[in-house]
Amino acid sequence: MKIVVAIKQVPERDAPIRIAADGRWIEEGDLSYTINEPDAYALEEALQLKEKTGSGEVIVVCAGPERVESTLREALAKGADRAIRIEADDLQSLDTLGVASILAEAIKAESPDLILTGLQSDDLGLGQTGVVLAELLAIPHATIIMQVEPTGAGLKVKRELEDGWFQHVEMPLPALLTIQSGGNKLRYATLMGIKKAKTKELKTVSPTTPPTAPAITLERVYLPEKQKKTEMLTGSPDEIAARVVEKLKFEVRAL
Amino acid sequence: MLAGALRVVIPVRGIPATTLLPDTTGIHYSATLAEPAGFSSAESVLLVLCVLLSAGLFFWRFAPILRNILRSRPDADFSLRPIGRRVWAFVSEVLCQSRVIRQRPLPGLAHAFVFWGFLAFALVSLNHLASGVRLGFLDPQGRLGSFYFLFAAAWAVLVAVSIAGLFIRRFFMRPVWLGEKLSYESGFIAFLIFLLMVTYLGAFFVDKGSTGVNLLWWMHTLSLLIFLPLIPHTKHLHLVLSPLTVFLKRDGFAKIPPLAGDEDFGLVAGKDITQLISLQTYSCVECGRCTEHCPAATTGKLLNPKEIVLGLRSYLNELGPASETPLLAEARDTAPADAHQQLLSMEAAFACTTCGSCEFQCPVGVQHVPIIVGLRRGATNTGAWEDTYGTKLFLALEKSGNALGLSAMERDKFIQKQQFPLFDGTQEYCLWLGCMGGYDPRGREIIADFARVMRHLGTTFGVLKKEKCTGDPARRLGNDLVFQTLAESGLKAFETAKVQKIVAICPHCVRTIANDWREYGIAPVIEHHSEFMARHRDHLPQQAGESIVYHDPCYLGRYQEIYDEPRAVIAQAGTLVEAPRSHERSFCCGAGGGLAFLGEEPGERVSHVRAKELAATGAKVVGTACPFCNTMFRDALSAISDTPPQLLDIAQLTARAIPASPDPMGGTQ
Numbered sequence: 001m002k003i004v005v006a007i008k009q010v011p012e013r014d015a016p017i018r019i020a021a022d023g024r025w026i027e028e029g030d031l032s033y034t035i036n037e038p039d040a041y042a043l044e045e046a047l048q049l050k051e052k053t054g055s056g057e058v059i060v061v062c063a064g065p066e067r068v069e070s071t072l073r074e075a076l077a078k079g080a081d082r083a084i085r086i087e088a089d090d091l092q093s094l095d096t097l098g099v100a101s102i103l104a105e106a107i108k109a110e111s112p113d114l115i116l117t118g119l120q121s122d123d124l125g126l127g128q129t130g131v132v133l134a135e136l137l138a139i140p141h142a143t144i145i146m147q148v149e150p151t152g153a154g155l156k157v158k159r160e161l162e163d164g165w166f167q168h169v170e171m172p173l174p175a176l177l178t179i180q181s182g183g184n185k186l187r188y189a190t191l192m193g194i195k196k197a198k199t200k201e202l203k204t205v206s207p208t209t210p211p212t213a214p215a216i217t218l219e220r221v222y223l224p225e226k227q228k229k230t231e232m233l234t235g236s237p238d239e240i241a242a243r244v245v246e247k248l249k250f251e252v253r254a255l
Numbered sequence: 256m257l258a259g260a261l262r263v264v265i266p267v268r269g270i271p272a273t274t275l276l277p278d279t280t281g282i283h284y285s286a287t288l289a290e291p292a293g294f295s296s297a298e299s300v301l302l303v304l305c306v307l308l309s310a311g312l313f314f315w316r317f318a319p320i321l322r323n324i325l326r327s328r329p330d331a332d333f334s335l336r337p338i339g340r341r342v343w344a345f346v347s348e349v350l351c352q353s354r355v356i357r358q359r360p361l362p363g364l365a366h367a368f369v370f371w372g373f374l375a376f377a378l379v380s381l382n383h384l385a386s387g388v389r390l391g392f393l394d395p396q397g398r399l400g401s402f403y404f405l406f407a408a409a410w411a412v413l414v415a416v417s418i419a420g421l422f423i424r425r426f427f428m429r430p431v432w433l434g435e436k437l438s439y440e441s442g443f444i445a446f447l448i449f450l451l452m453v454t455y456l457g458a459f460f461v462d463k464g465s466t467g468v469n470l471l472w473w474m475h476t477l478s479l480l481i482f483l484p485l486i487p488h489t490k491h492l493h494l495v496l497s498p499l500t501v502f503l504k505r506d507g508f509a510k511i512p513p514l515a516g517d518e519d520f521g522l523v524a525g526k527d528i529t530q531l532i533s534l535q536t537y538s539c540v541e542c543g544r545c546t547e548h549c550p551a552a553t554t555g556k557l558l559n560p561k562e563i564v565l566g567l568r569s570y571l572n573e574l575g576p577a578s579e580t581p582l583l584a585e586a587r588d589t590a591p592a593d594a595h596q597q598l599l600s601m602e603a604a605f606a607c608t609t610c611g612s613c614e615f616q617c618p619v620g621v622q623h624v625p626i627i628v629g630l631r632r633g634a635t636n637t638g639a640w641e642d643t644y645g646t647k648l649f650l651a652l653e654k655s656g657n658a659l660g661l662s663a664m665e666r667d668k669f670i671q672k673q674q675f676p677l678f679d680g681t682q683e684y685c686l687w688l689g690c691m692g693g694y695d696p697r698g699r700e701i702i703a704d705f706a707r708v709m710r711h712l713g714t715t716f717g718v719l720k721k722e723k724c725t726g727d728p729a730r731r732l733g734n735d736l737v738f739q740t741l742a743e744s745g746l747k748a749f750e751t752a753k754v755q756k757i758v759a760i761c762p763h764c765v766r767t768i769a770n771d772w773r774e775y776g777i778a779p780v781i782e783h784h785s786e787f788m789a790r791h792r793d794h795l796p797q798q799a800g801e802s803i804v805y806h807d808p809c810y811l812g813r814y815q816e817i818y819d820e821p822r823a824v825i826a827q828a829g830t831l832v833e834a835p836r837s838h839e840r841s842f843c844c845g846a847g848g849g850l851a852f853l854g855e856e857p858g859e860r861v862s863h864v865r866a867k868e869l870a871a872t873g874a875k876v877v878g879t880a881c882p883f884c885n886t887m888f889r890d891a892l893s894a895i896s897d898t899p900p901q902l903l904d905i906a907q908l909t910a911r912a913i914p915a916s917p918d919p920m921g922g923t924q
Binding site: 012185186192 | 514517520635636637638643645646649650653654655662663664734735736737
């Protein structure tokens with residue numbers, strides 16, 4: 001099975017986030033970057049599928065500036081066979097459709113059996129790229145996937161629904177799945193993997209069609225504004241308890 | 256030449272030689288050795304044939320072993336220098352038998368007597384065989400000869416008594432560390448050695464020229480010639496190899512050698528076994544000192560360091576040093592085709608705390624830690640080791656840069672709360688927090704208290720803005736990728752901050768930064784807080800004599816030979832009590848080698864064994880000098896006792912007597 005994994009490079013979780021001067025994005029200068037977490041699980045799923053079926057190829061694709069090559073190398077070190085970087089120096093200027101279009105162009109050239117990607121990104125969290133990508137490629141998709149099982153010609157997948165419910169879906173190939181975090185156990189990078197990755201192909205391609213003007217633009221990004229509100233509850237212990245329960249349920253939504 | 260001629264018996268030191276024993280039935284004591292009156296040519300030819308046969312058999316059995324050693328991969332980092340240390344190790348460990356005697360004084364001395372006796376006997380044996388072809392060079396009646404034969408006779412008595420004692424120990428007392436299986440070959444060899452001595456001594460008691468002389472002579476010769484070909488395939492091979500092994504062993508305790516080239520991932524298969532490892536495995540004398548002191552082996556884990564060494568030997572014998580067959584099976588094979596499949600397994604290799612007790616004890620120069628870590632490297636660097644906890648640790652180190660997997664922001668908050676100044680080049684010391692000091696609640700208490708001690712002494716210090724793990728757990732678990740990344744990032748952080756001197760509370764950090772990082776660069780001078788406080792002990796408060804039992808951390812004691820400094824600090828804080836196993840023989844807490852981060856241990860917990868031992872001293876306080884030991888004992892002490900002794904780091908023991916300062920910079924947390 002030929003599997004393409006579309007991954008995104010995002011700022012590390014601990015990175016000190018500062019807002020850029022224009023207020024529309026974050027300061028990128030001194031950030032360190034890593035693989036988007038759900039994408040790491042998508043890669044893991046792809047590698048396990050390859051191991052399970054005993055044959056096939058895993059190709060990782062990432063759009064972005066040169067720095068994303070480190071993330072692609074890591075993916076190669078974990079076991080991907082080839083990597084493709086789509087040149088896109090300013091990914092922020094594109095909206096979901098724009099990103100999905102350049103991904104679709106590169107992926108179409110590979111004509112894979114299966115495309116995996118994380119269900120959403122750690123930075124923007126739109127959760128749309130995979131779905132739009134499937135539409136552009138005109139193939140079926142399923143989202144929030146916990147488990148994938150090949151069934152000869154197709155796949156059996158387990159989707160996560162709300163409230164502890166799951167949905168089991170059978171679908172044909174080729175298809176696109178957006179993978180939920182935590183379904184598998186991630187593997188650690190090894191020295192042998194890194195050494196092997198050096199000899200693996202990392203190809204750079206440029207999008208041929210200019211991206212359409214974004215339908216969505218970012219107006220302002222800002223750090224969560226802290227709101228500290230103290231409210232004294234008065235009344236009998238019973239009344240206070242009832243109010244606390246009510247607030248925990250409907251305001252804080254902790255219950 | 257000299258033998259056989261009739262000579263006058265020369266009395267020694269004025270004692271008439273024939274008066275010591277009654278001269279009856281042809282057996283009487285003489286101060287001179289009786290040698291056969293002469294050898295016929297037929298006898299000489301027979302002797303030469305026997306010697307050739309014996310030597311031939313020896314080499315026939317020894318050659319494959321030698322070939323395996325020589326055909327193993329050369330050690331890339333091997334250097335004979337510093338030669339002085341090698342000579343010293345040879346004199347101390349081989350000639351003086353220091354390691355043999357120190358751990359097991361009685362059997363050790365018995366062994367030493369046999370060894371020294373053999374040395375004294377070398378000349379006698381040479382002369383013995385030479386005399387058989389009429390080339391004897393020691394004259395029993397000559398001044399030198401008569402003296403030397405008596406000198407050797409004294410040794411012969413010691414050897415005979417010692418070997419008999421060792422025989423009784425092995426076959427009747429049967430110490431558990433020698434293994435369950437009785438080796439009859441060992442018994443036979445002991446018997447041969449005994450016979451060798453008795454037939455030599457007997458020659459002082461027979462009439463010159465009697466047939467008894469010839470009989471003894473030939474019995475002596477045959478004992479010697481039968482003994483020789485038995486050497487290569489028994490533990491007695493150590494006679495030949497171990498002096499060399501001790502001389503050649505890798506310089507430095509528990510030193511993990513650098514990987515050589517792009518194809519080296521550690522001990523993956525036979526092709527990765529180096530000459531030193533090969534030599535060491537063939538030198539093993541199976542005494543079991545390593546097992547006896549192993550925290551894993553003695554608490555019911557699968558690991559037995561002796562079996563690892565013997566497993567490698569068996570692998571080399573079965574498959575040779577060019578084999579591509581993996582060394583480690585995932586789990587222990589209970590019905591193995593080859594012995595190594597049973598002896599070498601990931602489960603065993605990953606049960607090692609790298610405490611180094613085995614390596615420290617080994618009298619024949621086997622360096623277990625690089626071997627066991629080498630096997631782990633082979634499994635981890637290739638991704639063959641799949642362990643939920645291990646993977647979690649590696650991912651945490653990859654992502655968060657600390658072993659606890661917490662966000663770096665947690666450390667920032669702690670630094671702010673403690674008002675630790677950032678290191679800016681104006682302070683004397685860079686205070687290294689480490690994962691425990693930066694993230695673990697108990698470790699933070701230790702760091703905070705040590706900072707109070709430094710402030711009390713007026714020493715300036717600052718902490719790094721960003722600090723990542725030294726890579727110690729990754730290093731010991733065989734993940735060279737994570738280790739290298741962390742070591743390089745750490746070296747760069749010190750360089751950028753222009754750090755000159757570092758002080759740390761964690762012996763693992765100190766060892767790793769000072770020693771293991773050298774593969775990638777030289778870090779600034781680093782010391783352990785025990786060294787720092789010991790140097791300033793005169794300015795530390797003297798406290799009343801509460802009894803404190805000190806636990807030597809493996810990575811401070813055996814790894815860095817720091818024993819006196821923490822004791823000096825404790826002596827300032829109370830009355831020092833020694834644990835039954837202390838200094839070089841200290842017993843591990845169970846945390847080392849990355850095991851603090853792995854799952855539940857099978858069998859008894861190492862920390863409980865040690866905690867019981869420490870509590871049994873009756874001391875009011877258990878004093879530690881390592882945050883990992885501390886965290887292990889925190890749980891262990893409360894598990895083994897309802898009223899456990901207090902548990903405090905040496906920094907806490909010192910800081911508790913320092914009055915809280917009104918100055919916010921010196922305040923308590």
